[in-house]
Amino acid sequence: YVLTQSPSVSVAPGQTARVTCGGNDIGSKSVHWYQQKPGQAPVLVVHDDTDRPSGIPERFSGSNSGNTATLTISRVEAGDEADYYCQVWDSNTDQRLIFGGGTKLTVL
Amino acid sequence: QVQLVESGGGLVKPGGSLRLSCAASGFAFTDYYMSWVRQAPGKGLEWIGYISSGGGVVYYAHSMKGRFTISRDNAKTSLFLQMNSLRADDTAVYYCARLVVSADSDYFDFWGQGALVTV
Numbered sequence: 096y097v098l099t100q101s102p103s104v105s106v107a108p109g110q111t112a113r114v115t116c117g118g119n120d121i122g123s124k125s126v127h128w129y130q131q132k133p134g135q136a137p138v139l140v141v142h143d144d145t146d147r148p149s150g151i152p153e154r155f156s157g158s159n160s161g162n163t164a165t166l167t168i169s170r171v172e173a174g175d176e177a178d179y180y181c182q183v184w185d186s187n188t189d190q191r192l193i194f195g196g197g198t199k200l201t202v203l
Numbered sequence: 204q205v206q207l208v209e210s211g212g213g214l215v216k217p218g219g220s221l222r223l224s225c226a227a228s229g230f231a232f233t234d235y236y237m238s239w240v241r242q243a244p245g246k247g248l249e250w251i252g253y254i255s256s257g258g259g260v261v262y263y264a265h266s267m268k269g270r271f272t273i274s275r276d277n278a279k280t281s282l283f284l285q286m287n288s289l290r291a292d293d294t295a296v297y298y299c300a301r302l303v304v305s306a307d308s309d310y311f312d313f314w315g316q317g318a319l320v321t322v
Contacts, residue, residue: 125308129248136298136314137248143308180248184309189265192238192250192309 096185098195105201112168114198116181119162124183126164128157131197132177140179141166168200176202205229205313207299212318219289223318225282225299232280233257236302238311239273239284241295249295251284253302253309289322296320 099117106112116126126144129137139148141157144164154169168175181195211223225237238253252263254273261273272285282299297318300311 125310127308127310129311131248136316137311138314139310139312142303142310142312148312182248182310184307186307190250191262191264192253194248194250197247 096183096188096190096193098181098183098193100179100181100195100198102196103199103201105203106168106171107203108171108173110171112171112175112200114166114168114179114181114200116164116166116195117162118164118183121162121164121183122160124159124185126157126159127182128155128166129180129182130175130177131180137180171200171202173202176200205301207301207313207315209297209299209315209318212297212320214321215289217290217322219322220285220287221289221320223284223286223297223299223320225284225315227280227282227299227301230301233277236304236309237273237275237282238300238302239271239282240298240300240311240314241293242298242317243292243295246295251297254282286320289320291322294320294322 128141130140131137140155144159145157156167178197180197206228208226239251251267254261274283299315301313303312
């Protein structure tokens with residue numbers, strides 16, 4: 096099972112960023128999102144398509160339907176600049192826990 | 204608070220072995236599956252495998268089978284990754300991560316800071 100992410104997304108501060116994750120019928124799976132800033136470990140920002148862990152701002156939200164899952168970051172701040180990875184669990188493959196290739200979010 | 208601290212990384216020659224450790228604290232270690240994930244320089248995240256809370260079940264990504272072994276010591280709240288026959292393409296930062304397991308929806312809720320392995 097392959098998850099496809101655009102390599103990069105750019106957005107001005109205060110605008111809305113959308114990071115997409117494509118996969119065959121991904122809407123039938125639960126999608127999780129991680130933020131990774133340079134030199135740091137990944138941080139979970141959305142799990143199970145739409146749920147935010149404690150401490151993650153409400154500006155981060157997720158959706159998932161059809162063949163595309165989306166992480167939406169509202170009112171983007173300079174501190175949101177990072178790589179974002181989607182991830183799913185797939186029982187039908189040896190890989191089981193699958194990551195997308197990552198999207199670099201640049202805040203202009 | 205949840206803390207995962209990796210150790211044991213370093214420089215190793217091709218064909219060599221290395222054992223990484225991950226010291227866990229701040230949560231009930233025996234209640235959780237644990238996992239290893241790696242990231243080659245400038246590349247994305249790659250899942251290595253997981254181990255069940257009691258240690259009785261270990262599952263590896265297909266490409267990781269044979270050279271990597273995951274184990275845990277619940278008495279010492281520690282997770283381990285034994286790596287053998289290392290190759291240049293095993294050069295990466297290796298992360299220990301706590302795995303939340305639920306029906307069709309496993310994910311990593313906490314990560315360590317990573318250990319760099321250079322082959």
